[in-house]
Amino acid sequence: MRLDKFLKVSRLIKRRTLAKEVADQGRITVNGNQAKASTDIKAGDELEVRFGQKLVTVRVNELKDTTKKEEAANMYTVLKEEKLGGE
Template sequence: MRLDKYLKVSRLIKRRTMAKEVASQGRVKVNGQAAKPGTEVKPGDELEVLFGQKHMTIRIDRVEESAKKEDAATFYSILKEERVDNN
């Protein structure tokens, strides 16, 4: 599945256009490599995402084309989450 679609379906980012923007700006890495919106992701991959003040490392557990809001949290495991100071 494409990275931008995964970020939307898993509800890590609410809109696919925002997911594309974040990936295009180089704020997402897949398995340590900078990723583009079209990068393919699969279960077992690790994502590093920089959301403004927060840096998250996530392992992909499931990949599906669509998900109910309640099921979205089962798509990934948070390995590390830290605040980033932009001083």
């Protein structure tokens, strides 16, 4: 599954166009490698996403083409969340 689609379906990022922009800005890594929106991801991959001053690391549990809002969080496990820079 494409990275931008996973981010949208899992609701880590609300819109696919926004997910694509974030990836194109180099703010996402997959297993330590910088990722593009078209990067293929699979279950078990680790994603690091930089949201402003926050770095979120998640592990992909499962891939689904569509999911209900309540079940979206089951698609990934948050491994760590850290603040970047500043005090």
